[in-house]
Amino acid sequence: MKIIDAHTHLPGWSFGSQPRPIRELRREFEEQGLGGAWLFTTDGLVGESVKNNDILAKAVADHRDFFAPFCTVDPLCGAKAALRELDRAKHKLGMRGVKLHPWLQRFSMTNPAMEPIFKHAGKLGLPVLLHDGTPPYASSLQIAALAEKAPQTIIILGHAGLDDQYEDAILACRRHANIYLCLCSNSCGYVEEIIRRCPVQRLLFGSDGGFLPNLIALAIAKLRATDAPATVLRRIFHDNPLSLVPLPEHKLGRQRRQLFHR
Numbered sequence: 001m002k003i004i005d006a007h008t009h010l011p012g013w014s015f016g017s018q019p020r021p022i023r024e025l026r027r028e029f030e031e032q033g034l035g036g037a038w039l040f041t042t043d044g045l046v047g048e049s050v051k052n053n054d055i056l057a058k059a060v061a062d063h064r065d066f067f068a069p070f071c072t073v074d075p076l077c078g079a080k081a082a083l084r085e086l087d088r089a090k091h092k093l094g095m096r097g098v099k100l101h102p103w104l105q106r107f108s109m110t111n112p113a114m115e116p117i118f119k120h121a122g123k124l125g126l127p128v129l130l131h132d133g134t135p136p137y138a139s140s141l142q143i144a145a146l147a148e149k150a151p152q153t154i155i156i157l158g159h160a161g162l163d164d165q166y167e168d169a170i171l172a173c174r175r176h177a178n179i180y181l182c183l184c185s186n187s188c189g190y191v192e193e194i195i196r197r198c199p200v201q202r203l204l205f206g207s208d209g210g211f212l213p214n215l216i217a218l219a220i221a222k223l224r225a226t227d228a229p230a231t232v233l234r235r236i237f238h239d240n241p242l243s244l245v246p247l248p249e250h251k252l253g254r255q256r257r258q259l260f261h262r
């Protein structure tokens with residue numbers, strides 16, 4: 001089974017990490033057991049989003065069979081600029097989703113740009129994954145309240161509430177059909193509870209890989225150590241992420257890559 005990681009970051013200059021060649025990053029991810037990964041910026045969450053979207057798209061250009069790049073936008077620049085960047089990210093850069101980090105990007109879910117961003121991402125067919133589980137800005141239920149206003153958009157709670165808000169994340173997922181949970185950084189017992197109580201088709205595996213060595217291998221081992229049956233694990237590791245963001249089976253040549261970018 002090809003394991004797809006729905007939560008990884010391109011190493012950058014922030015948080016003590018250092019940029020390294022994408023080939024190396026891919027090898028590192030593959031050696032830890034991955035067959036593909038959704039890849040987010042790191043530097044773009046604390047710096048310029050547009051510039052870092054360009055950096056991410058360029059980095060993965062020859063590895064689109066493995067990496068699904070997610071753009072970010074800055075709600076503090078206003079809805080108009082954010083929507084323009086979403087269009088550019090989808091149509092020009094071929095981004096496959098949106099990553100937002102209310103805590104690092106210093107915005108609240110009540111920011112007036114947020115509702116248009118959620119709705120427009122849905123129109124473009126881009127799932128939106130948000131960091132959650134760290135109040136006051138990134139609370140799981142605040143995100144859920146806004147998700148309710150954009151029912152056509154797939155909203156992913158990027159940490160399933162972490163350990164402090166996992167109950168809220170479960171509630172959000174059960175209440176709203178457009179909310180998915182990414183099981184990233186939750187403790188083992190909480191992961192088991194989330195799996196027991198939430199619709200399995202809306203659960204995804206994630207690791208925050210790219211930040212520290214071996215994060216992915218540890219996250220895979222943690223999920224495998226739960227009491228979840230193999231059929232459920234297969235959906236979380238493989239079927240669900242691929243149904244949201246399909247990855248091509250084989251490496252794309254230059255010509256097909258250009259098609260892919262349209």
Ligand SMILES: [Zn+2]
Nearest residue numbers: 007009131208
């Ligand atoms: Zn993350």
